[in-house]
Amino acid sequence: MTLSDVTLEHLRAVAGEPDADGRYEIVDEIARGGMGTVYRARDRELGREVALKVSLQPGNEAGLEERLLREARVLARLEHPGLVPVHDVGTLPDGRLFYAMKRVRGSRLDHHFAAEPSIPARLRTFERICETVACAHAHGVIHRDLKPENVMVGAFGEVLVLDWGVARLRDDGVAAAPGPVDEAPAPGRTAHGTVLGTPGYMAPEQARGDVEGTDERADVYALGAILYFLLTDAAPPPDGSAGSPRRRNPAVPRPLDSICTRALAAEAGQRYPTVQTLAADVSAFLSGRPVAAHREGPIEWASRQASRYRTPLLLIAAYLVMRAALLFWPR
Amino acid sequence: MGKPIFGLFLGAVLGVLDGSTAWFSAPEVRPQILSIVFFSMIKGLVAGVLIGVFAKKVRSLPLGILFGLAVGAFFAYLIAMQPNEQGGHYYWEIMLPGSILGMIVGYATQKHGAGGGAPAMGS
Numbered sequence: 001m002t003l004s005d006v007t008l009e010h011l012r013a014v015a016g017e018p019d020a021d022g023r024y025e026i027v028d029e030i031a032r033g034g035m036g037t038v039y040r041a042r043d044r045e046l047g048r049e050v051a052l053k054v055s056l057q058p059g060n061e062a063g064l065e066e067r068l069l070r071e072a073r074v075l076a077r078l079e080h081p082g083l084v085p086v087h088d089v090g091t092l093p094d095g096r097l098f099y100a101m102k103r104v105r106g107s108r109l110d111h112h113f114a115a116e117p118s119i120p121a122r123l124r125t126f127e128r129i130c131e132t133v134a135c136a137h138a139h140g141v142i143h144r145d146l147k148p149e150n151v152m153v154g155a156f157g158e159v160l161v162l163d164w165g166v167a168r169l170r171d172d173g174v175a176a177a178p179g180p181v182d183e184a185p186a187p188g189r190t191a192h193g194t195v196l197g198t199p200g201y202m203a204p205e206q207a208r209g210d211v212e213g214t215d216e217r218a219d220v221y222a223l224g225a226i227l228y229f230l231l232t233d234a235a236p237p238p239d240g241s242a243g244s245p246r247r248r249n250p251a252v253p254r255p256l257d258s259i260c261t262r263a264l265a266a267e268a269g270q271r272y273p274t275v276q277t278l279a280a281d282v283s284a285f286l287s288g289r290p291v292a293a294h295r296e297g298p299i300e301w302a303s304r305q306a307s308r309y310r311t312p313l314l315l316i317a318a319y320l321v322m323r324a325a326l327l328f329w330p331r
Numbered sequence: 332m333g334k335p336i337f338g339l340f341l342g343a344v345l346g347v348l349d350g351s352t353a354w355f356s357a358p359e360v361r362p363q364i365l366s367i368v369f370f371s372m373i374k375g376l377v378a379g380v381l382i383g384v385f386a387k388k389v390r391s392l393p394l395g396i397l398f399g400l401a402v403g404a405f406f407a408y409l410i411a412m413q414p415n416e417q418g419g420h421y422y423w424e425i426m427l428p429g430s431i432l433g434m435i436v437g438y439a440t441q442k443h444g445a446g447g448g449a450p451a452m453g454s
Contacts, residue, residue, distance in 0.1 A: 311392075312438055319431040326424050327356050 022093065024052055024100065035064050035071075035165045040103060043087075050087060054098040065097045071165040072099035074141050082132025082159050104160050110148035113230060119256075122230045123282055128159040130223060130279035136161075137216045137275060140170035144214070146222035147201040148229055166197065168214070199238035201225040204266050207240065217268040220278055224263025224271070227282075231256060240266070255285050258294035334444035335383035341439055342379020345432045346372040356424060360415070374406045374429070379436050386440035395441035396434050403433015 027040040030051060041052040055068045075086045088100040107115075109125070116122055129151055133143060143164060150163040197206050203221035205213040225236045232249045236242035242264050246257045259281045265271045272278040272293075281291045288308030290296060296304065306313060332340075350371025353360055360367060378399075385398045407429025411422045 311396075312435065315396075315431060315435045315438060319428060319435065322427050322431060323352055323356065326427070329423075 023088075024050070024098075026052070033163070033165075035067055041100070043100065049103045050100045051084075051103045052098050052100050054092065055096050067165045068097050068099065070169075071163075071167065074136075074164045074167045074169065075101065078136055078139055078141060080132055080135040082128060082135070082161050084160055084162065104152055104154070104162075106152040106154040106158075106160065108149055109151035109153055109226070110229070112153040113148070113233070119231070120286060123256075123286055125153060125157065125159060126223075126227060126230055127279055127282055127286075128157075129161060129226065130275050130282070132159060132161045133219050133223065134275040134279065136164075136167075137219070142168045142170065142214070142216055143219050143222070144168055144206060145197055145201070146219055146226060147198050148226060148235075151226075170215075200236040200240070200242070202240075203268065204240055205268055213268065215268070216274060217271050220263055220271045220273075220275055221265075221268075223275060223278060224260055227256075227260045227263060231260060236264070253285070254300065255291045255294040255296070256282075259285065259291055262293040332444055333383070334386045334440045335380050337444035338379035338381075338383025338386065338436055338440045339376055340379070342375035342377070342382070342432075342436050343372050344375070345379075345435065346375020349375070349428055349432055352428075357421065370410065374410055375432065375436075378402045378406045378433055379440075382433065382436045383440045383444065386437070386444065390441070392438065392441045395437040397437070399433035399435070399437020399440075400430050401433070403436070404430040406433075 023043060023045050024041040025044060027042060027049075030038045030040050032038070036053050036055045039052045039054060041050050042048075043050050053068065053071075055065050069089065072086050072089045075083055079085075084101045084104055086099055086101050090098060092098055106112075109129075112125070113122055116125075129146075133146065136143060141164070143161065143166075145163060145166045146161070150161065152160040152162060154160065197203075199207070201222045203214065203218035206218045206221075225242065228234075228236045228242050228245050231245040231252045234248060243261065244257055245260050246252045246254070252260075259278070263271055263278055272281070277292070281293055284291045288304055290301075290304070347368055350368035351364075353367050354364055381402050382395070382399045385402075386395050389395065389398075404426055407426040408422075410429070411420055411425040414420055
């Protein structure tokens with residue numbers, strides 16, 4: 001007797017499903033990553049739907065359970081609308097570690113951007129990501145794996161930053177040992193060698209395994225890479241050579257190009273020192289104010305002022321034209 | 332400075348400037364220029380207060396501009412109703428610029444003055 005591919009796939013999925021006879025009833029699988037699988041589940045005690053993140057297998061192979069627990073603790077430590085609240089942590093009857101969190105609905109940032117062509121609207125979403133990351137930094141947490149796949153956007157534009165499994169707590173040592181990436185992962189996938197992160201979104205010092213030198217500015221780099229993606233609709237090259245987004249999309253305004261280029265500087269010292277300063281520059285651009293990363297010429301200055309004060313300038317011009325017309329109008 | 336007070340000052344200043352243009356646009360009224368400027372200032376002042384009060388109550392740039400247009404046009408109409416020495420009226424000369432000035436005060440009171448401003452229209 002032979003089994004079809006579909007049957008085999010189903011059996012594999014069923015075999016992989018956690019044994020959750022206790023409080024949680026598994027409904028279906030939502031996502032699968034290198035650290036664990038996220039399931040939609042029903043909390044029998046509270047009668048609500050939750051998301052269960054379950055480690056891949058029992059036992060602490062490759063420190064995966066440690067990372068899962070670290071992620072749960074990081075999320076529990078932070079309280080922000082941009083972070084998913086953790087409800088519960090425990091071990092399933094089959095020995096696998098899990099944590100239960102709020103079930104989030106929405107679309108991944110890259111999918112959201114695909115349906116949202118307006119750059120100002122995208123930038124406002126980007127600002128909310130920055131706010132969340134800045135909150136984490138204020139609590140001593142560095143995400144270290146920011147990328148569009150790890151950000152969800154809800155139906156009302158709310159932003160949720162996910163996947164804190166490789167986050168580093170500033171005061172409790174390190175999560176990644178120094179050394180090069182064991183094998184190059186596919187772009188968009190998190191590396192699981194001695195260095196954790198995603199090529200293209202990973203700061204050079206993080207990619208080198210310079211643990212001591214990896215601080216908040218590594219997240220600034222990753223946010224710069226997300227900004228690059230936002231402006232060009234293309235992921236930054238995995239070799240870290242993204243550079244100016246205007247090279248890929250000449251329509252990108254120069255101030256935004258400068259913001260992105262500064263955030264993506266290879267040297268951490270050349271980047272924005274904090275996420276707040278990056279967000280402040282994006283906010284300045286959105287409101288028509290000068291940005292710190294860009295030195296504008298007189299024509300750019302005039303163009304920005306004209307754009308910022310378009311309505312009053314139009315009204316004053318209308319008044320002057322009206323007055324001039326009445327002056328020369330034959331009576 | 333509150334929005335009504337801001338509207339009052341701006342309306343008064345623009346009223347003076349607007350009234351002064353009569354020196355060039357209607358040379359025949361130069362003998363009455365002082366009273367024209369004075370009444371134009373009073374018109375701008377009253378309209379400015381009303382537009383400022385509206386801006387305090389309603390936070391909407393388009394509505395603020397629209398309200399400024401209506402108030403500016405109404406007060407300009409009250410002035411334009413007064414006949415000149417020949418019995419004619421300066422409807423267009425007074426109402427068109429007065430309406431635009433009302434819009435300018437409507438915009439300014441929404442964007443400035445204590446109590447916050449409306450989000451920008453357009454960019």
